[in-house]
Amino acid sequence: MELTVLGSGSAMPVPDRAQAGYLLDDGDRSLLVDCGSGVLQRLAGTDTGYEGVSTVLLTHHHLDHVAALLPLLKARWLAGEEHLEVVGPAGTKALVDGLLDVHDYLDGRIDLAVREVSASRPFAAGGFDVAARETRHSMDGFAYRFSPPSSDAPAGDGPLVLSGDTEAFAGMARFADGADCLVHDCSFPDDVDVSNHPRPTSLGEALAGADVGTLLLSHLYPHTGGREREMEDQVREAGFDGEVRTATDGLRVSL
Template sequence: MELTVLGTGSAMPVPERVQAGYLLDDDDRSLLVDCGSGVLQRLAGTETGYEGVSTVLLTHHHLDHVAALMPLIKARWLAGEEHLEVVGPSGTKALVDGLLDVHAYLDGRIDLAVREVSPARSFSAGGFDVAARETRHSMECFAYRFSPPSSGVDPADGPLTLSGDTEAFAGLASFADGSDVLVHDCAFPDGIDVSNHPTPTELGESLAGTDVKTLLLSHLYPHTGGREAEMVESVRTAGFDGDVRVAEDGLRVDIPTE
């Protein structure tokens, strides 16, 4: 399974980071998680492309995670692709219906399916098995853990976890425990008074004692610029002893599935 980090940025753009988006590929399966502004350009630079993405899984409905959803529909229509499924928390259908009310000329251009999911049971999206966990954010938001069906691994034990937007807390650390790769919101450096997102020290404290091999810090606001090394050190000093990296747009990570 390969993870391509398309967008590591936030609602406050910087040139080198577009908004939230992550691409999962495994053999002939592809899944786009979140679809913020700029993600289509990043996706167009991958081998998969927007033509190869027929399922989008949303963590939540904030604009920096859904802004390119209608552009994706239009791009797939113009490219001759006929289908797109949008999967996400409750309210996803209302979100898509509202966007189509605004952009009515796109309604009916492709076969569009919408499915709402919950943490109550695991599900499949884009050919991947997925477990969900509600996070602590300013609106309903899910973290997701993934495994490809061919691996035979329960998604609750899958090798990849994406946190969505969230504060750091023990329940999410437990959900991610055992992941080979955890991509976690780390929006601001220490010293910033913030809610709904963690600082590096808060994140390191929450993950202390977990068996997460690699932690990628993402969803980075402009405040983090120039302080990346400090943030990594803060996570480690707070108690997390796995590998810590600041994610960059375009980063590709091979994740073992056996």
């Protein structure tokens, strides 16, 4: 299974970071997690392309995670693809219906399926086995843990975890324990006063003792520019003892 970071940015654009988006691929199946502004262009630059992604899994419904959802639908329609499935937390159907109310000429262009999931039981999306848990953010949403279907590990023990937007807390550390890679929101440096997102020290404290191979810091606001190494060091100093890296658009991680 390979993870490609399509968008490591936030709601405040910078030239080198698209908004939230991640591509999972294992050669036979592909899954797009979140679809913010700029993600479609990044996706078009991959071998998979938007033609190869028929399922989108949403962590939550903030604009910087869903802005390119209908552009993806339109691109697939124009490319001759016939199907798109959108999966996400409660409210996903209302979100998609509302978008199509505004852009009604897209309604019915392709076979569109919408499915809402919960954290109470694992599910499949895009051919991957997925477990979810609630996040702590200004909007309800999920973090996800992924396993390829060929894996012996159940979804709750899969090698990859994506946090979505969330504060750092012990429950997320337990959810990610044993993962090869955790991609976690780390939106701001320590000296920015913010809620609903973690800063490096709070993230390192929350993950202290968690068995996670590599932590990728993502969902980065412009405030983090030029301070990536400082933030990585602060996560380690706060107690996390795995590898810490800052996500960049185009980064590929094999799992």
